[in-house]
Amino acid sequence: MSSGMDLNLNLEGIEQMPLKTFTEKAYLDYSMYVILDRALPFIGDGLKPVQRRIIYAMSELGLSAGSKHKKSARTVGDVLGKFHPHGDSACYEAMVLMAQSFSYRYPLVDGQGNWGSPDDPKSFAAMRYTEARLTPYAQVLLSELGKGTVDWNPNFDGTLKEPAMLPARLPNLLLNGTTGIAVGMATDVPPHNLREVASACIRLLESPKSTLEELLEHIKGPDYPTDAEIITPREELLKVYQTGGGSIRMRARYEREQGDVVITSLPHQVSGAKILEQIAQQMQAKKLPMVEDLRDESDHENPTRLVIVPRSNRVDVKRLMSHLFATTDLERTYRVNMNVIGLDGRPQVKILLEMLKEWITFRFDTVRRRLEHRLGKVRDRLHLLDGLLIAFLNLDEVIRIIRTEDEPKAILMQRFDLTELQADYVLDTKLRQLARLEEMKIRAEQDELASEQEWLEKTLGSKQRMTTLIRKEIEEDAAKYGDERRSPIVAREAAEALAETDLTPSEPVTVILSEKGWARAAKGHDIDPTSLSYKAGDGYLDCAYLRSNQAAVFIDSTGRSYSVQAHTLPSARSQGEPLTGRLSPVSGATFGVVLGGDPDQWYLVASDAGYGFLVQLKELYAKNKAGKALLTLPKGAKVLHPVPVTDREKDKVVAITNEGRMLSFPITELPALSRGKGNKIIGIPSKRVELREEFVIAVASVPEGGRLTAHSGKRFITLKESDLEHYQGERGRRGSKLPRGFQRVERVEIER
Structure with a gap:
């Protein structure tokens, strides 16, 4: 059956509802509680409920800035027992945070004892050891509390009242900032400088239509409780305040x-x-x-x-x-998410302009309530003084009535036209106040209160007077509690991590490649790689001289290049490691070349089909294990060992085929490429290359004034620059025959 409360009750009167409805409602209720009553601050006083209760409980205990410190356990006990029925450790941690000068820009709690350190903020002593009182700055939140400025709510068990908010005289939310994680939302408001924020509030009071850009003439940016630099560019700071979110970067x-x-x-x-x-x-x-x-x-x-x-x-x-x-x-980024509970009681991400405008609205309301409360007190006091003065002027009659009448209160009210309050006050007056000077005191107090009443009524009736009053109070508080900016805002270049090569010591090393594709690095350039030990069936193939912070380049039989940092290769004391374990060549490919040294060094890269081009060593570096395509090989062709180029403008290219043909031409006729097949160096029919009948034995780059020595068995021939003119021709020609006995050249050497 259904009751008038729209509850589904069974015959025993027990409410029934679907589990889905119950869990959804329970979770939403919990979520709203966490958002509104735990994690997010109120825009008016900038405090979360636990912080507000700690400050209020300390003020109730008389722990003002001028009092003696009391045990923190006393404060925490009062907070838990009267206002905040939650865990003591969480409550104490919230109290500790408000006491740490390195955590709070303007601390609210003055602690004595171990309250943690910047190195370890959680290293604070237990609450039974520490003592605390409020700081002078806490008066910004508390000084107007008992003046009718805020609403009061019953505590958790209805036996006491607690303030729904504190009547902050300054926008504490912006001054101290806050962080919090609720359900489905979070908040991160950075702290700011008191003088700057006060200046912005005054600007907004004087010019309510001020833009955000105009307010930022006063508020330069966040001001953390540390001297480290804020290096966020001004345009990014502007965006943070325009959107209510973003990030702030700080640097040591x-x-x-x-x-x-x-x-x-x-x-x-x-x-x-x-x-x-x-x-x-x-x-x-x-x-x-x-x-x-x-x-x-x-x-x-x-x-x-x-x-x-x-x-x-x-x-x-x-x-x-x-x-x-x-x-x-040493450089850190801080998230900004200005998500707060507004005056409407709803959480919302607010931009700086909205936050300041809402706080000024809150301040106007607080000051109005304070003045109205005081005006009521003044009127009540004047009312009592009026009755007291009537009684004083008719003192003999009043005394006679009190002495002779059974109900003096009623007679006094009737005889002198007094109200009940006035009559009670006259009857409660002490005999000592019947002195001759009392009339003068009463009239002086009346004049003073009448003057105050007139000022209060004029101020409440004029927005301009209210604005002037609020401005004056903000200026007074700024002068009393303000300080210089601690976090300078500085333009700096973006930080950049050093590359791995920059971090590696630069030492000469020799990288050795074996016939089976094993690599290792030996210290120094005076190593004889042929004298090192190799695995059975393996032997020396090639080596390169470079430095330990440079990359070694390996070229495989398919024309792909790979790079490995030299300092990562195993020592030459071992037999090295197989490159296939570190790189990923195509199946069947073998490593035949290792290069290294200056990344800007030019090389002549060629295939034995007679094609080639110029390339700098840095173009051979590969970013991944699979390497990069370097030399495109015609069918049946193989990779020749790249040769270094001394001068791209003056060197001559020399190519020798297995049939003893040699061609020389200026190196300027070859293109500079990063990859490809290249241009024809010496003319060989492609069919003969495929059948391996004719191919290039060696290519060389001979510098100006250099000599080339060609070896064939035990015989050799040395050709000077003038001798090479006999073999000079156009690039791509067949070339001229070498002398008899050098039809099978095995290798060439260049003397520079």
């Missing part, structure tokens, strides 16, 4: 002292110990070779003093710090 500040780098301030909520750990990890991993030592010299006089000792004076400190900013918490 450092100085140079006798060659050392001294970090003097860290971003908000960043631990110095964590920074040292992050840098030390890079040093242990040998990813920071330019740093020799790391010290923490922080003390009471210098709360943050981290010393980084560069390895030498040649270290580029600016580049080193840029790397550390990019790879450690």
Whole structure:
């Protein structure tokens, strides 16, 4: 059956509803509770309920800034027992946060004892050990509390009243900021400088139509409780305040002292110990070779003093710090999401202009209520004084009535036309107040109160007077509690992590490639690679001389190039490792060439079909294991070992075929490509290449004034620059025959 309350009740009177409806309603109720009564702040006082209850409970305990400290457990006990029936640890943590000068821009709690440190904010002592009282700044929230300024709600058990909000004299939400995670939403409001925000409020009071850009002439940006720099560009800050969301970047500040780098301030909520750990990890991993030592010299006089000792004076400190900013918490990004509970009681992401306008509306309402409350008190007091003065002027008659009448109150009311309140006040007056000077005191108080009443009525009746009053109070509070900006806003270049090659020590190494495709790196350039030990059935094939922070380039039999950082290759003390375990060549491909050195070095790359082109070494670097296509091979052709080019304008190309034909021409006739087949160097019929009847034995780049030596067995022939003119011809021709006995050239050497 259905009751008048629209509940589905069974015969026993028990309410019934579908599980889906019940769980949905229960979850939504819980969600709204978390959003409105736990995680998000109210725009008026900038506090969450637990913070508001802590501040109010401390004021009720008499823990003002001028009082003695009391045990934190006393405060937490009062908060839990009277207003906030939740966990004591969560309540105490909220109290600790409001006491930490490195967490709160303008702390509300003045703590005595161990309240944590910037290195470990959670290292605070238990509440039975610490003591606390309110800070002077807390009066911004509490000074008008008992003046009829706010609504009062019953506490959780209905035995006490608690304020629904605190009558903040300044926009505390923007000053201290807040963070919180609710259900389906979160908030992150950064702290700001009191003087800047007060200045913006005054601007908005004077010019209600001020734009956001005009307000930002006063509010330069967030102001965290740390001296680290805010490096977010101005246009990004403007966007944050225009949308109510975005991010703020902070960067540590450092100085140079006798060659050392001294970090003097860290971003908000960043631990110095964590920074040292992050840098030390890079040093242990040998990813920071330019740093020799790391010290923490922080003390009471210098709360943050981290010393980084560069390895030498040649270290580029600016580049080193840029790397550390990019790879450690020395630079940190903070989320901004100005999601707050507005005056309408609804959570909403608000832009800066909306937040300030709503707070000014809240302030107008608070001041109006305060003045109306005071006006009521003044009127009540004047009413009582009027009755007292009548009684004083007719003192003998009043005394006679009190002495002789059984019901003096009624007689007094009738005889002197007094109200019940006035009659009660006259009857409650002490005899000592019947002195001769009392009339003068009463009239003086009446004059003073009448003057105050007139001022209150004029102020309440004029918006301009209200505006002037609010402005004056904001200016007074700004002068009393304001301070200089702590977080400077500075334009800086974006941090950039150093490349792996920049972090690797630059030492000469020789990379050796074996016939079976095994690679290793030996220290120095004076190694004889043929004297090293190789696996059975394996032997020396090729080597390259480079530095440990450079990449070794390998070319396989299909014409693909691959690159491997030299310092990652195993030592020459071992027999190396197979490149196939590190790279992914196509099936059947074998490695035949290794190159290395200056990335800008030009090479002549060619196939034994007689085609080739010029390319810089850096074009051969590959980003992945599969390598990159470099040389396109005609059918039946093979890759020749690339040869270095001394001068792209003056060198001569020399090509020799297995039939003893040689052709020479200027290297300028070959194109510079990053990949491809290239242009014809010497003319060989493609059919003969396919059948391996004729192919190029060697190509060379002979510099101006250089000599070429061709070896055939034990015989050799050396050709000077003038001798090469006999073999000079147009690129792509068949070339001229070498002398008898050099029909089978095995290798060529170039003397530069």
